[in-house]
Amino acid sequence: MPGIKKSYMKPRIVALIPAHNEENSIRDCLAGLNDQLLPKGVELDVYVIADNCTDRTEEKAITAGEEFNLNLKVIITENNKLRKVGALNAGWKLLYGDLLDIYNKQLTEHEELYKQSIKAVLGMDADSRLAPNCLTYLWEGLMSARNIGGVMAKYTMRMPKKKSLLSKHDVYYEEKLASGEYGGPVARWWTHQQKQDMASWLLDLQYHGGSTYVLGGQATLFRPEALQEVLNHNKLDGPWQNDSDVEDMLLTWQLQKSGWKTLISPKGRCFVDAMRSYHTFREQRNKWNSGTVDLLTNKDLSVQTRHKGKIWRNQMKLLSDLVIRAMFIVLLSVALATDQFYWSWVWIIPIALASVLNVILALKTPMNRLIDVILAGLLISPELYLWVNLMTFSQVWLGKLSANKKDGWANQYAAESGKTSSKLLQGIILTIVAIAAGCYLCFAYQDFLTSSRVQEAISPYLMTGWIALTYLTIIKSLMMIYQIWTLRGRHTA
Numbered sequence: 136m137p138g139i140k141k142s143y144m145k146p147r148i149v150a151l152i153p154a155h156n157e158e159n160s161i162r163d164c165l166a167g168l169n170d171q172l173l174p175k176g177v178e179l180d181v182y183v184i185a186d187n188c189t190d191r192t193e194e195k196a197i198t199a200g201e202e203f204n205l206n207l208k209v210i211i212t213e214n215n216k217l218r219k220v221g222a223l224n225a226g227w228k229l230l231y232g233d234l235l236d237i238y239n240k241q242l243t244e245h246e247e248l249y250k251q252s253i254k255a256v257l258g259m260d261a262d263s264r265l266a267p268n269c270l271t272y273l274w275e276g277l278m279s280a281r282n283i284g285g286v287m288a289k290y291t292m293r294m295p296k297k298k299s300l301l302s303k304h305d306v307y308y309e310e311k312l313a314s315g316e317y318g319g320p321v322a323r324w325w326t327h328q329q330k331q332d333m334a335s336w337l338l339d340l341q342y343h344g345g346s347t348y349v350l351g352g353q354a355t356l357f358r359p360e361a362l363q364e365v366l367n368h369n370k371l372d373g374p375w376q377n378d379s380d381v382e383d384m385l386l387t388w389q390l391q392k393s394g395w396k397t398l399i400s401p402k403g404r405c406f407v408d409a410m411r412s413y414h415t416f417r418e419q420r421n422k423w424n425s426g427t428v429d430l431l432t433n434k435d436l437s438v439q440t441r442h443k444g445k446i447w448r449n450q451m452k453l454l455s456d457l458v459i460r461a462m463f464i465v466l467l468s469v470a471l472a473t474d475q476f477y478w479s480w481v482w483i484i485p486i487a488l489a490s491v492l493n494v495i496l497a498l499k500t501p502m503n504r505l506i507d508v509i510l511a512g513l514l515i516s517p518e519l520y521l522w523v524n525l526m527t528f529s530q531v532w533l534g535k536l537s538a539n540k541k542d543g544w545a546n547q548y549a550a551e552s553g554k555t556s557s558k559l560l561q562g563i564i565l566t567i568v569a570i571a572a573g574c575y576l577c578f579a580y581q582d583f584l585t586s587s588r589v590q591e592a593i594s595p596y597l598m599t600g601w602i603a604l605t606y607l608t609i610i611k612s613l614m615m616i617y618q619i620w621t622l623r624g625r626h627t628a
Contacts, residue, residue, distance in 0.1 A: 224373025284395025381426030422543030
């Protein structure tokens with residue numbers, strides 16, 4: 136009608152960045168947002184949620200926002216007991232209102248207009264950094280179809296700089312070392328294993344169409360309408376739930392349940408921090424894996440994913456890896472102790488396939504190093520990394536039988552902050568002692584163990600065990616051939 140003014144606000148992307156004591160990383164995170172070229176006519180607003188911080192996260196965020204000329208606001212949370220979930224929901228409530236507000240506050244006309252202008256919500260961690268143009272790629276993916284609820288960036292672990300580059304005479308030596316930017320050979324090797332593991336996962340998802348069963352919290356662009364539907368359908372006060380240690384996976388499954396597609400971007404990249412030590416890695420993977428298993432087995436959550444069969448197959452793959460190695464160790468030990476070991480060149484086939492597969496994965500891992508490719512070909516790195524994952528797998532499933540549920544977030548944070556330590560050294564010592572004791576007993580009772588009576592008694596069981604192991608190895612070899620075949624494509628990690 137003539138004479139009526141219409142208000143207008145540019146479409147925008149809103150970034151929600153929960154940050155708990157992230158004074159060392161928040162500037163780098165915001166620098167990554169400053170690198171982005173926004174879609175034409177679209178604005179970016181950044182909300183840093185300083186969650187229960189006891190350091191200078193708020194001050195560093197404000198300073199960086201001014202330095203990079205970002206439209207930034209810091210939200211302060213106190214006594215938030217829901218950690219990352221509570222922080223993200225605090226940001227959401229600021230934008231869309233608090234449904235638990237007993238005073239039923241209505242949004243002002245400007246707030247309502249602002250809410251309508253939000254076309255995408257970027258959820259990201261304070262220790263992540265978007266590669267240039269990542270936000271554009273995520274936006275293009277989200278806007279490519281009406282039914283896409285979220286698009287995740289491809290994650291690449293940042294390699295620590297060489298510790299040897301630091302001069303011990305530098306007055307900032309200890310401060311630079313504590314920043315996490317530098318690491319020794321072990322930390323750098325460990326980071327590559329995680330990077331290669333992530334690359335393998337991303338390549339597999341892309342080969343099978345790009346759909347993902349988890350929109351990682353490190354950097355995902357959501358459609359607000361999809362988040363609102365999850366909130367309304369599940370009668371929540373915010374899209375993120377604290378019912379699982381893997382809140383990002385739970386949200387992804389809820390989006391899929393409502394009919395939304397969840398994809399990974401083929402081009403958008405985000406650099407994330409790896410776990411620099413065995414202990415922190417174990418605690419992180421314990422949290423991830425226990426959360427995944429809980430989602431698979433907890434019927435009370437009432438969530439499903441089209442990828443459920445794939446996740447179960449991954450669990451069965453780890454179980455088969457564990458069984459094969461345990462059987463091989465037992466059978467080999469008994470065969471050697473009773474002098475009934477016979478070498479067969481056929482066993483070279485699965486070893487050669489594993490070597491080829493891991494070399495291809497190492498070469499397809501972004502920013503790979505020659506030493507990593509060599510160690511992958513020799514199967515040293517993949518085998519050590521696999522054993523760590525197998526220990527985590529066993530611990531998680533044994534934990535399902537326990538009545539005491541562990542707080543995965545608390546355990547991971549305690550490990551990262553140095554409040555707990557690993558028992559790796561004790562485990563290695565016990566293993567060496569056990570092997571030495573076994574060798575001594577075999578040598579001491581050699582005549583008895585190699586007697587014809589013992590050999591005849593053991594032989595049928597050995598034969599049955601080797602046959603069963605052979606069939607399992609054939610199945611694993613076929614799976615490796617299939618994986619090598621899938622890696623021939625144009626997809627990049």
